[in-house]
Amino acid sequence: MASHNLAHIKIDKLEIIGYSVAGEETVVAMPQLDVCFDIGRAPGRIIPINNILLTHGHMDHAAGIAYYLSHRNFCGQSPGTIFAPQNLLEPMREIIDAWSRLDGNKVPANLVGVKAGDEYQIKPNLFTRVFPTKHSKGSVGYAVIEKRKKLKPQYAELTGPQIVELKKKGIEIDYPLEIPIVTYLGDTQYVDFSQLKYIVESKILIAECTFYEDEHAERAEAGRHIHINEFAELIEKLQNEHIVITHMTQRTSLQDIRRILKQTLSPEKFEKVILLIPNKPR
Ligand SMILES: [Zn+2]
Ligand SMILES: [Zn+2]
DSSP states (O other): OOSSOOEEEEETTEEEEEEEETTTEEEEEEGGGTEEESOTTOOGGGTTOSEEEOOOOOHHHHTTHHHHHHHHHHTTOOOOEEEEEGGGHHHHHHHHHHHHHHHTSOOOOOEEEEOTTOEEEEETTEEEEEEEOSSSTTOEEEEEEEEEEEEOGGGTTOOHHHHHHHHHTTOOOEEEEEEEEEEEOOSOOOOOGGGSHHHHTOSEEEEEOOBOSGGGHHHHHHHTOOBHHHHHHHHHTOOOSEEEEEOBOSSSOHHHHHHHHHHHSOHHHHTTEEEOOOSSOO
């Protein structure tokens, strides 16, 4: 029996599996990339994923860390890696130690403290880049970027042996190419993310848009979340092919959220939007 009623989205060959409701729980996994953005209450489906990318320490985003580690240990899996803002590492260690004592079994953990600007390898050609957000102390977002080497255009017509010959002479025949696959903003107030090229060009943007009604603008500001009017402004500056909305408030019905999105966004952007909601309502 699955522990959660998760949303499933498929974009080309990439799956996005998750659950995200403001104040309740947020966990967004991309199994093919082997990453899970935030962990919520650690739904069973995400336990095999090796890289957890935590954006901040709020309970609804981070509560599952000890269960994730303990369950992987129970199943004989490695602890995986939990990336989290540096300032969270000490309290995370304390929680994991406390759970180890409570459980009576040591919970192995591999925690990596991150800060904006850092980059970490996830898979041979896959990296995660950390950028700052404005939500809580040290909060960050993550982009996942594929890095390839591409043949310089002037060598495109060459045969295999000719390329080998050039390589022997020490000539650089290719150049590094970065393909930003996905950017996950986590919780944040409005920030002009268009200043970061890899976010602008990210194929998929997974963004919070918590509040929709005009009278909720103050709530958005107080909780450091994005309101639809700011969201509309933000995505106009970006070029993402797909925009997945997370972290919607329960104060507004899904029906109203859809209606307000349609009214507020340009038709071109509205067409790209997908809500992260379970296919079958609970
Ligand atoms: Zn949240
Ligand atoms: Zn939060």
